[in-house]
């Protein structure tokens with residue numbers, strides 16, 4: 001099965017891609033328990049998204065469902081709680097065909113450690129993002145506060161989203177979103193983000209250790 005099918009896809013392809021993404025993200029530690037949600041744009045204008053409440057490392061085809069462009073269920077299942085955020089991304093980014101939301105441990109730790117704006121600077125892994133061809137850049141990672149009110153979160157994101165440096169944002173103390181032309185690119189961006197956020201956490205730990213004398 002290819003994860004590189006670009007453009008809006010059929011439901012079967014989307015289901016296969018989403019189930020495989022869950023297995024891969026779980027194996028990388030970015031899908032603890034039932035957390036996260038994944039989607040793909042479909043060729044009829046709707047999109048496929050994970051059904052709420054299933055373990056993402058053990059997804060089955062029945063755990064993926066269709067929702068309309070506004071995120072409302074088109075079948076008798078309950079879509080992921082954050083489906084509205086996926087529909088916002090597809091509306092604002094017509095070239096986005098896949099979207100992944102993961103609960104990265106490093107992302108949670110980093111946004112607990114600091115309230116400051118997060119800049120990802122000088123990383124070789126930044127080249128995984130579209131339009132970036134050198135490590136010698138600094139990108140600002142859009143960060144928003146966590147809430148259970150998805151409409152409120154959409155409202156907060158609506159203005160800054162079209163201006164993001166990279167196709168990603170982080171919800172503090174929760175996890176991050178990435179979106180791209182196909183599932184493969186989204187998985188690569190997830191892995192790159194998790195790597196850079198892990199390094200950011202480690203750097204802060206080492207600096208704190210050095211500030212404390214480096215002996216404890």
Ligand SMILES: [Zn+2]
Nearest residue numbers: 036101174175
């Ligand atoms: Zn989440």
